[in-house]
Amino acid sequence: MINILGIESSCDDSSVAIVGDGVNILGNVVANQEAYHKKYGGIVPEIAARKHMEHMLPVLDHCFNESGLTIDDIDAIAVTHRPGLVGSLIVGLTVAKTLAYIHQKPLIGIHHIEAHAYAACLAGLKYGTPHVALVASGGHTSLLRMSEEGRMALIGQTLDDAAGEAFDKVSKLLGFGYPGGPVIDRMAAECNHTGIEFPRPMLSSPDFNFSFSGLKTAVMYHRKKHSESSSEQIATAFQEAVVDVLVSKSLQATQKLGLNTLSVVGGVAANSALRRKFKEICDKRGLSLFIPPSRLCTDNAAMVAGLGYQKYIRNLLDPLTLGVCSHSGMILQKM
Numbered sequence: 001m002i003n004i005l006g007i008e009s010s011c012d013d014s015s016v017a018i019v020g021d022g023v024n025i026l027g028n029v030v031a032n033q034e035a036y037h038k039k040y041g042g043i044v045p046e047i048a049a050r051k052h053m054e055h056m057l058p059v060l061d062h063c064f065n066e067s068g069l070t071i072d073d074i075d076a077i078a079v080t081h082r083p084g085l086v087g088s089l090i091v092g093l094t095v096a097k098t099l100a101y102i103h104q105k106p107l108i109g110i111h112h113i114e115a116h117a118y119a120a121c122l123a124g125l126k127y128g129t130p131h132v133a134l135v136a137s138g139g140h141t142s143l144l145r146m147s148e149e150g151r152m153a154l155i156g157q158t159l160d161d162a163a164g165e166a167f168d169k170v171s172k173l174l175g176f177g178y179p180g181g182p183v184i185d186r187m188a189a190e191c192n193h194t195g196i197e198f199p200r201p202m203l204s205s206p207d208f209n210f211s212f213s214g215l216k217t218a219v220m221y222h223r224k225k226h227s228e229s230s231s232e233q234i235a236t237a238f239q240e241a242v243v244d245v246l247v248s249k250s251l252q253a254t255q256k257l258g259l260n261t262l263s264v265v266g267g268v269a270a271n272s273a274l275r276r277k278f279k280e281i282c283d284k285r286g287l288s289l290f291i292p293p294s295r296l297c298t299d300n301a302a303m304v305a306g307l308g309y310q311k312y313i314r315n316l317l318d319p320l321t322l323g324v325c326s327h328s329g330m331i332l333q334k335m
């Protein structure tokens with residue numbers, strides 16, 4: 001078996017994983033920083049970088065213990081090097097380079113969005129299957145056309161806030177905790193009638209782009225004008241609008257590209273209403289749907305190590321001079 005050690009630190013989760021042959025998760029440890037960012041209502045980049053410094057080596061030890069392997073069993077080291085918070089990325093990349101240098105292992109730089117898309121392969125999708133991938137997280141909302149050999153093309157993206165960011169901002173606005181996605185998800189599960197219909201932004205536009213900041217403003221005005229609506233009802237109606245847009249646009253893209261396979265990944269893919277709606281519609285239309293379990297939707301190093309395997313067997317290695325980059329470097333393709 002080829003074992004790849006994966007390291008992920010692009011945002012606020014410090015994670016290390018070991019994956020065998022691209023799909024067997026032998027260890028996957030995530031140290032979450034929620035408690036440190038909660039009082040600020042969002043991620044503070046400097047705190048994130050400092051906490052990665054504290055967490056990364058204990059997480060590495062923990063992962064080796066969980067897998068029962070040692071560094072001698074590792075064939076290569078894969079690490080997220082873009083896009084993300086620069087200070088956070090530097091911590092993971094420095095750990096990866098140090099290990100690669102000392103133990104003479106190949107280094108593989110991983111694109112965070114491509115890693116999220118690979119999470120579908122940890123849930124049964126065959127790598128290289130042409131499909132549409134929706135990556136919806138706190139930092140990104142992207143529709144990708146994935147082709148043979150795993151090549152990805154950006155076919156739609158958010159023009160302002162990412163879907164997860166909108167969940168977090170609306171949650172803050174309504175006085176709920178951070179991160180907003182899981183809080184609103186739980187609340188919506190208990191709320192069966194809202195009586196509120198928020199707009200579905202960009203739903204009728206011919207492209208596959210998204211926009212969520214207007215929806216956030218609509219929530220703000222509704223709260224001011226309608227004291228009869230509870231915060232729970234507003235949050236639920238907001239979630240319904242986001243889910244509706246994400247599902248509809250992804251299906252439109254699948255149809256336009258003539259593909260019959262769809263994957264939904266990234267932190268927002270942990271949302272239970274979103275998962276339910278995708279499943280319902282894909283079942284109805286006969287589309288193959290891949291949504292990883294929640295722990296593989298949010299940031300984790302298993303997706304990094306898994307994708308690292310695919311690069312390793314294709315000899316797509318990087319030098320020890322590899323740097324970090326805050327942006328994705330992806331250019332929107334004309335459809």
Ligand code: KG4
Pocket residue numbers: 011136137138139140163164165167168179180181182185266267268269270271272297298299
């Ligand atoms: O992928 P991720 O862990 O980190 C980034 O790369 O951004 O995504 C984190 C985002 C946060 O905005 C969080 O509120 C959202 O994913 N999220 C959810 C749920 N769980 C996490 N959004 C909606 N419903 C959830 N259950």
Ligand code: ZN
Pocket residue numbers: 112116137138266267298299
């Ligand atoms: Zn992410």
